Amino acid sequence: MRLALVQIRGDTVYRYADTASRVKSMIEKACAEKPDFIVLPECAYPAYLIGPEQAIMEESLAGSEALLSAVSELARRNSVYICVGIAVKRGGKLFNAALTFDREGREIDFTAKTNLWHFDDRWFVRGTGYSAFETEFGRIGTMxxxxGRIPGIAGLLARDGAKLIIDPVNLVAAAERPEQLSNQQYEFILQERARENGVYIAVCDKCGVEGNVVTFLGRSFVVDPEGAMIDQCSPDREEIRIVDIDLSKSGPVSRGKVRPFGAMTKSVDELPLSAICGQPYTMEDLAIYTMLARFGSSSSKEYLEKALYYLKNAWTLRARLLVLPETPRAFAVDEFLLKTLSNELAQGYFAVLAGTVTVPMGSPAGAAVDFATKGAGGRKALLLSRGQPAQEIASAGLSNSPNASSVKIAQLGSAVRLGAMFDEGIHVPEIARTAMLQGADIMAYFDSSKGDSTLKAIKTRAAENKMFIVRSASAAGEDCSFIINPDGARVTTTLQAEEHSTAAYINTALSKFKSVVPGTDVAQGAFPELHAGLFSE
Known part of the structure; x- marks a missing residue:
């Protein structure tokens, strides 16, 4: 399949007539390359910032249907699929929409943006659903x-059979020079979104600056089903990028059962997060100085000796949370190890670790179970505190895991809440999403893998949920443990080494504030009505 990404220069709504002419001209130029599918940006017409002057907005919108008729004719005349982002009225409502026309010029898809960004809701009404459409290449969806920041939307399209997701965007950025422009969706979110769903994603943006207010990223790009960026445009030039893709490489990914992730189908007002974020806190309650210790061990005795060493140093550093590495698979976590560590913890201090547990713990909370676990036992994440039984932090397995049950979190003091994940769980967005909706500020991620895709997934889980991810690396050889903040940035890291430690503040005021920009909130924008169709029973 041959894609054509038409990256156009952003312009103000006052120049809507010129914009319409450029859109048609760029489509004609793209047709000369004989593509199968042409993609244009979000709000290719009339502009992204269509307000605040009502008169010019209405004047420009009057030309939307005429432009759509012209695009339809270009699709028919050139026997090509075209997807164009446009501000258009339907049923008396104004939508930020993307319309797709088939090779005969027929409208075969109308998708309206649901996760309205920043000032979108000043004039747009949000969409209500997503579905894929048929082509001779396979099913294709649009967001x-x-x-793209809401994992369930791409998940719904993939579940509906989409092998390719078309993503018209107006990604914004800020930098001193165009070559420095970047954006979370460009850097990691959409690459992870493609990987977690096993689909291609074709992203088409504008370039330049609109009205000296909105700076566009440019860099229109295509990501393959493994999350690799296979081609991209420049950050600052109007251009047409031709990309050949093979949709047979797309593959379905299991989304699991609804039971562990039922929180995603409920209104946020019904969930713990709403009450948690509405409570009064002191700054001292919200901040927890956290130490990460990375080390290897060949026996339970050696693990305990090293854990005690770092536990004592955590007290010296006033690190109230110590994240220890997962114990090696060769030996199980036993009652002696847990009691010894718990007894050494100072009052108000906590330690979290993971390992294979073969004896029942004192808390009935459940288990954080590895997706590959077989039988009744499994890897579990455990929270330790002085004078208390080890508390199991429950996570969920894939649909084929005998231990798939629920997502539960643990509380540290009055204000901090912790969840857990293992290995491939980082590529299952519902786990961190459900934990966030239940109030988790931090996800402890016990990871035995290495690679760039894992780092991008960690950053994505942090940014899309506005939460901290603490990676505890357990791979043999040199590796690093680190903390990622709710913006997807690294707070601190150990050295790339077999043994090292680091410490930094985790301020959960940042994870309780779920607004990304004014008007866009990762919790209030969870869209529970969409997610019921994401899971199977």
Whole structure:
């Protein structure tokens, strides 16, 4: 399949007539390359910032249907699929929409942006659903810009059979020079979104600056089903990028059962997060100085000796949370190890670790179970505190895991809440999403893998949920443990080494504030009505 990404220069709504002419001209130029599918940006017409002057907005919108008729004719005349982002009225409502026309010029898809970004809701009404459409290449779906920040939207399209997701965007950025422009969706979110769903994603943006207010990223790009960026445009030039893809490489990914992730189908007002974020806190309650210790061990005795060493140093550093590495698979976590560590913890201090547990723990909370676990036992994440039984932090397995049950979190003091994940769980967005909706500020991620895709997944889980991810590396040889903040940035890291430690503040005021920009909130924008169709029973 041959794609054509038409990256156009952003312009103000006052120049809507010129914009319409450029859109048609760029489509004609793209047709000369004989593509199968042409993609244009979000709000290719009339502009992204269509307000605040009502008169010019209405004047420009009057030309939307005429432009759509012209695009339809270009699709028919050139026997090509075209997807164009446009501000258009339907049923008396104004939508930020993407319309797709088939080779005969027929409208075969109308998708309206659901996750309205920043000032979108000043004039747009949000969409209500997503579905894929048929082509001779396979099923294709459409989402629009900030929709890509909500994992369930791409998940719904993949579940509906989409092998390719078309993503018209107006990604914004800020930098001193165009070559420095970047954006979370460009850097990691959409690459992870493609990988976690096993689909291609074709992203088409504008370039330049609109009205000296909105700076576009440019860099229109295509990501393959493994999350690799296979081609991209420049950050600052109007251009047409031709990309050949093979949709047979797309593959379905299991989304699991609804039971562990039922929180995603409920209104946020019904969930713990709403009450948690509405409580009064002191700054001292919200901040927890956290130490990460990375080390290897060949026996339970050696693990305990090293854990005690770092536990004592955590007290010296006033690190109230110590994240220890997972114990090696060769030996199980036993009652002696847990009691010894718990007894050494100072009052108000906590330690979290993971390992294979073969004896029942004192808490009935459940288990954080590895997706590959077989039988009744399994790897579990455990929270330790002085004078208390080890508390199991429950996570969920894939649908084929005998231990798939629920996502549960643990509380540290009055204000901090912790969840857990293992290995491939980082590529299952519902786990961290459900933990966030239940109030988790931090996800402890016990990871025995290495690689760039894992780092991008960690950053994505942090940014899309506005939470901290603490990676505890357990791979043999040199590796690093680190903390990622709710913006997807690294707070601190150990050295790339077999043994090292680091410490930094985790301020959960940042994880309780779920607004990304004014008007866009990762919790209030969870869209529970969409997610019921994401899971199977």
């Amino acid at each position: 629009i810009c900030a929709d």
